[in-house]
Amino acid sequence: MSEQINTIQALNWALDDAMAADTNVVLFGEELADGEGGGVMKVTAGLSTKYGARVRSTPISEMGFTGAAVGAAVAGLRPVIEIMLMNFVAVCMDQITNHAAKLRFMSGGQTHVPMVIRTMTGSGFQTAGQHSDFLEAWFCHTPGIKVVMPSNPADAYGLLRASIDDEDPVLFIEHFPSYWNPGEAPKRGVSIPLGKARRVQAGSDVTLIGYSRSMLDIPVVAKKLEAAGVSCEIIDLRTVSPLDMETILTSVKKTGRAVVVHEAVRSFGVGAEISARIHESLFRELKAPVERVASQDCPVPFAKQLETAFLYSHADIEAAVRRTLA
Amino acid sequence: MYVDPPDSATLLSIYRKMVQIKLNDDRIIAMMKAGKLQMPYYSARGQECIPAAISVLLTHADYLVTIYRGIHDMLAKGVPAKLIWAELAGRSTGACKGKGGPMHVTHPESGCMVTTGVVGAGMPIGCGLALAAQLRGESRVTMTNFGDGASNIGAFHESLNLASVWKLPVIFVCQNNRYAEHTSLAKGTSIERISDRARSYNIPGIHVDGNDPVAVYHAAKVAIGRARSGGGPTLIEAMTFRFNGHLIGDPGEYIPKAEYAAAVSADPYPKYREWLSSQGHASAAQLDAVEAEEAAALEAAVKFAFDSPLTDASEIKRDVFADAAA
Ligand SMILES: Cc1ncc(C[n+]2csc(CCOP(=O)(O)OP(=O)(O)O)c2C)c(N)n1
Ligand SMILES: [Mg+2]
Numbered sequence: 241m242s243e244q245i246n247t248i249q250a251l252n253w254a255l256d257d258a259m260a261a262d263t264n265v266v267l268f269g270e271e272l273a274d275g276e277g278g279g280v281m282k283v284t285a286g287l288s289t290k291y292g293a294r295v296r297s298t299p300i301s302e303m304g305f306t307g308a309a310v311g312a313a314v315a316g317l318r319p320v321i322e323i324m325l326m327n328f329v330a331v332c333m334d335q336i337t338n339h340a341a342k343l344r345f346m347s348g349g350q351t352h353v354p355m356v357i358r359t360m361t362g363s364g365f366q367t368a369g370q371h372s373d374f375l376e377a378w379f380c381h382t383p384g385i386k387v388v389m390p391s392n393p394a395d396a397y398g399l400l401r402a403s404i405d406d407e408d409p410v411l412f413i414e415h416f417p418s419y420w421n422p423g424e425a426p427k428r429g430v431s432i433p434l435g436k437a438r439r440v441q442a443g444s445d446v447t448l449i450g451y452s453r454s455m456l457d458i459p460v461v462a463k464k465l466e467a468a469g470v471s472c473e474i475i476d477l478r479t480v481s482p483l484d485m486e487t488i489l490t491s492v493k494k495t496g497r498a499v500v501v502h503e504a505v506r507s508f509g510v511g512a513e514i515s516a517r518i519h520e521s522l523f524r525e526l527k528a529p530v531e532r533v534a535s536q537d538c539p540v541p542f543a544k545q546l547e548t549a550f551l552y553s554h555a556d557i558e559a560a561v562r563r564t565l566a
Numbered sequence: 567m568y569v570d571p572p573d574s575a576t577l578l579s580i581y582r583k584m585v586q587i588k589l590n591d592d593r594i595i596a597m598m599k600a601g602k603l604q605m606p607y608y609s610a611r612g613q614e615c616i617p618a619a620i621s622v623l624l625t626h627a628d629y630l631v632t633i634y635r636g637i638h639d640m641l642a643k644g645v646p647a648k649l650i651w652a653e654l655a656g657r658s659t660g661a662c663k664g665k666g667g668p669m670h671v672t673h674p675e676s677g678c679m680v681t682t683g684v685v686g687a688g689m690p691i692g693c694g695l696a697l698a699a700q701l702r703g704e705s706r707v708t709m710t711n712f713g714d715g716a717s718n719i720g721a722f723h724e725s726l727n728l729a730s731v732w733k734l735p736v737i738f739v740c741q742n743n744r745y746a747e748h749t750s751l752a753k754g755t756s757i758e759r760i761s762d763r764a765r766s767y768n769i770p771g772i773h774v775d776g777n778d779p780v781a782v783y784h785a786a787k788v789a790i791g792r793a794r795s796g797g798g799p800t801l802i803e804a805m806t807f808r809f810n811g812h813l814i815g816d817p818g819e820y821i822p823k824a825e826y827a828a829a830v831s832a833d834p835y836p837k838y839r840e841w842l843s844s845q846g847h848a849s850a851a852q853l854d855a856v857e858a859e860e861a862a863a864l865e866a867a868v869k870f871a872f873d874s875p876l877t878d879a880s881e882i883k884r885d886v887f888a889d890a891a892a
Binding site for chain 2: 311338407
């Protein structure tokens with residue numbers, strides 16, 4: 241079997257290799273330096289020891305240090321900042337959506353903001369309504385920023401390298417409950433291009449589209465359906481914005497059916513956008529309406545049974561597929 | 567007033583910038599009234615001697631971050647007037663090709679890096695520009711300008727703290743014109759002197775008469791010297807007034823008549839001119855010549871703008887992302 245590592249290790253490698261390759265890469269965020277533990281999840285462990293002042297722990301000032309990253313990027317650095325948990329982006333939205341995402345356009349292309357905002361999230365640890373949300377749709381709705389959401393260690397490495405090299409701001413959302421899951425090790429030094437989805441598995445009856453956490457669930461359900469004679473094609477978006485519509489439409493044209501699965505709440509989400517675009521392009525070729533599988537439209541609840549009821553289940557995915565086949 | 571003035575050449579440079587700012591402001595308002603420019607315009611008439619006096623101590627290598635009320639700051643920093651005029655007129659030759667407008671003029675060649683319409687948001691960005699200079703061992707400093715009202719938003723406090731902790735080469739310049747939109751300083755601000763807030767962040771705070779270019783010059787000299795030599799940030803509060811309300815069209819009913827009359831009678835512009843000639847720093851003929859030259863330069867800038875083509879609508883597709891550019 242090939243070498244296995246987890247996502248924490250993969251991210252650490254990506255940051256380490258990017259810093260070694262380009263002295264403009266700097267990291268900051270809360271507790272990132274080794275003196276403060278090398279990051280709450282140890283993603284940045286060892287890097288401040290190796291790269292000194294280029295890795296900094298910040299005060300608890302998300303607006304302050306996110307804005308500082310915008311300024312540093314305008315001045316030509318490539319800051320990679322960490323927002324400890326995705327919900328905390330709410331306190332620095334202005335810097336992300338009004339500044340990072342817009343300065344290239346508003347300056348007529350005179351400045352640009354090559355920064356990466358790493359953040360992590362996901363339900364499952366009973367962290368309730370302010371520590372678990374998937375908020376990618378907020379940013380997908382903002383022209384000028386890319387949204388990248390890896391589902392495994394190798395993709396985490398390659399996509400983070402590409403995000404750091406990108407000339408525009410990238411929001412890089414990590415699924416932290418699966419941080420410790422082992423996966424195939426990445427080839428160091430190799431980037432995965434942004435804006436390109438991956439066809440994980442070929443199939444002929446239905447296209448299952450996911451990213452981040454849902455890529456842990458889709459293959460399990462697909463395997464079960466496979467045994468029941470349903471052939472599933474699986475697409476991992478990897479970059480959520482901009483969407484790789486070419487890969488999606490090529491697949492759905494073939495299968496005539498599509499199910500989009502994400503952990504974020506259902507309404508006004510990424511699933512709605514993908515569904516709309518598929519209908520706009522392939523209405524006459526579809527054998528069934530596009531299905532969405534997502535979380536319930538409520539804040540993430542605390543108690544285990546409620547948290548479980550909030551998130552979609554494997555049965556929900558299976559039922560959605562069966563509806564498209566009915 | 568005017569204690570310990572610098573050499574006459576410097577004093578005259580300050581005067582020239584004040585003249586340029588005033589003439590441009592008068593002309594912008596006239597063009598709006600004539601229907602030739604349509605835009606929200608936040609006039610800085612009354613505040614011109616602050617950037618005029620500071621900017622003679624700066625070069626194009628130094629960074630400026632300013633706000634919607636910022637055309638005085640940009641002109642003083644050296645942004646070519648013709649690029650500002652073309653921007654206001656929505657022309658393809660504008661600094662930002664008409665995609666930013668008066669609230670977002672950007673011109674990195676003269677150090678005007680970011681101009682924001684979001685109150686307070688420039689300060690974290692200024693920290694980041696200063697961080698880039700610090701990490702690269704450059705001697706350039708960052709001036710970040712804002713109003714009195716902006717000292718009540720979180721970004722101000724996060725930025726002063728961050729700049730202090732990291733000893734950043736940044737100067738925070740509060741142009742205190744005593745009103746934030748329609749809210750007086752006393753009603754919205756918990757402290758009499760905003761410069762006293764510096765003490766909470768363990769940085770020097772300087773309170774200065776913003777109508778006295780010599781006093782502003784000395785305050786800025788100290789702060790810039792400190793920043794250039796690695797001594798960290800300074801907060802300067804320059805007391806001033808805006809004669810044309812919050813934005814053009816604001817009747818200013820919330821300003822007591824006596825306060826307004828007193829402020830206008832303290833107009834720094836005619837006073838300074840009189841002082842320059844009475845003290846023999848410049849002859850009346852020299853001052854007349856400066857005014858004539860600046861008037862001619864303004865005419866050329868306006869002509870350049872209105873002779874330029876309007877920005878084509880296709881431009882909205884450009885510079886959202888790097889790769890979108892044709
Ligand atoms: C975050 C934010 N809130 C509100 C506004 C609307 N607004 C624009 S200017 C302004 C007043 C700011 O006053 P001050 O900081 O004193 O600057 P001045 O306009 O007097 O130069 C307000 C409330 C804004 N642009 N940004
Ligand atoms: Mg004010």
